[in-house]
Amino acid sequence: MVATLSIVEGTQPSRLLESAGTQEEKAAALANHTATLQRSLDALRAAWQGGAADAAIATADADLANQRALHAKLINYASALRYGGVNLDPLRSQILAMATQARALGGFVADDGTVTGHDTLSVMSPALATAYTTSLKTMLSWFTRIDDTVAESLRTGDAVPQTPAPTPRWDEDALYDGDPKGSDVNQDGIGDCYLVATMSAIANADPQWIRDRISYDPHTGMFDVTLWDGHEWRHIPVTQADIDANIAAKGASGVDGATPELTNPNAPLWPAVLESAYARMKAPGQGIEGIESGLTPPALEALTGNNGDWIIPATEWMTPSQHIDSRIAEALAGNQPVMLSTSVLTGGVSGLSAQHVYPVEAIAGTGSDATVTLRNPWGPDDGPPLITARLGDLIGTNPLGGIGLGPTGMINIGRLGA
Incomplete structure (x- = not known):
């Protein structure tokens, strides 16, 4: 059974990390106790000979073997719990944030992750709803897979399979094709030329300045963009859903094109990430459609700290x-x-x-x-x-x-x- 939004919301994956710590403490204490017994057994072998000694040593060896098996299980339990906490907690946060954002854009979000437009005034177009549905359902299937893996390991006591956590669709490797370039920008469906032209000009002038604005967290699949809000530098989170929404709305990257022939799925993603972050800061809850029309000085200030x-x-x-x-x-x-x-x-x-x-x-x-x-x-x-x-x-x-x-x-x- 695939997890639903209500199931995900009701979970507390962070508690798994607490349990993992408890299991690790028990395993460490058992390891110390086993080591003490092993030293005692070694001393017994050296000092006591005969039939009675052999029987006592055999019993002690069996007890030590049982304790080592128990220690291995405790280590496996702790590993499984930690795997679950590290992967499920950020995934839960991202799923719930994605659903909240879809609702803020006027979408109706079903418990299975299906998104539809809520009314005629909704920003949630059919294409945008499809993008959100795909992202949410993919995240829910990831949550289910990781949860099932943890549950099976706890049931059997076996080591958690050493498979990598699910890979988000958009990651650090998608950001650039070499150094950021002015030609990476490709304005399509959004009238924010003031912003994308400024992004292009900065990339042309100093590619490293663009790189310094963006970081990526592989554990959460989220991008972090540093922008000036007029008072201080702020860290703006950009989710996988933000990127999908940007592409569905035909934003600033070449990943989406005006026609299928002009679409390049391998085009650098950084313009979409910056554009999405700017929209989150300047027009929260409205998507990139909320930043249409404007002047270059505010965009320049957000990206550089001054309006030039x-x-x-x-x-x-x-x-x-x-x-x-x-x-x-x-x-x-x-x-x-x-x-x-x-x-x-x-x-x-x-x-x-x-x-x-x-x-x-x-x-x-x-x-x-x-x-x-x-x-x-x-x-x-x-x-x-x-x-x-x-x-x-x-x-x-x-x-x-x-x-x-x-x-x-x-x-x-x-x-x-x-």
Whole structure:
């Protein structure tokens, strides 16, 4: 019988660790007692000879054999109990957290782990419900398998089978393909270009900064993401269910694509992990759909601890000392992220979309004729991933059109390590 949510909720796997400790103490005491008896028996053999001695020694040997067998069973009991506690306790927490999250998103969660949309206003779409159902049922089957293994070992006194704990679908190996890269980001179904472009720019500037944000606990199958909440660095947990929900909603990773042909199940997972953590911090209970629309400075602050420097090209005619070309060049040379946000104007720049955010990956040349390379966070799903444009066309340098009144609404330059 596969465990249900109510069964899992009623268990207390942490108590297994307490019992394991008790069994280990008994085994240690028995081992000391057996060692004392063995020393006494060895002394008896050396000092006493004859038929009576042989009979007494045989009886003592049998008693010692029984005590060693009992010691082995106590060790096996302790091992089984510890195996159960170490694996079932975090699994229980994850199952219950997953069910709670599904309900918070408007889903109805049956006792067997089946999730369905609760009403017409629910965020829980059919695809999202399927992802949650798959994760919950898989976790419940893992819980059942581990529980059965522990119960069998306690029944027989045999050693617990040395099989590895169930492997979560998403783990540390799924995070990266080499160093994190700006091209790992692939925005699909969520309108959070301000965030994913910032993630892409940071990965392009300093891949280690991305690695330092994320850690993984193999015992719980959970990711831990460190983000700045405006006051302090916070550790944001990201569950397997969060990742499944992110993929179902077509979030920031290439694991999901706009079409099956553009889907890559082996694409780096870190964009989905960061995006999920940001949503947990900024829009708890709403999923990644709750973080659509925004500006780069808050995203930059969450990922780096500060919101960087801002350049508003529309004011260039008043403040020509902004030196936009050199500031972009210096930032990129100093391994700092640079994001360019477009306004409602596209200015006829080929491939550029209005009210969109692009990581700036390179700049060549100086002044208005400098060539800027932008990466589209949409990735290969919509148009070329890289766009090159003249800086003057991006910021608007044509006096007849209004100096600074071009496609670029803002340029946000990060300050990693500041």
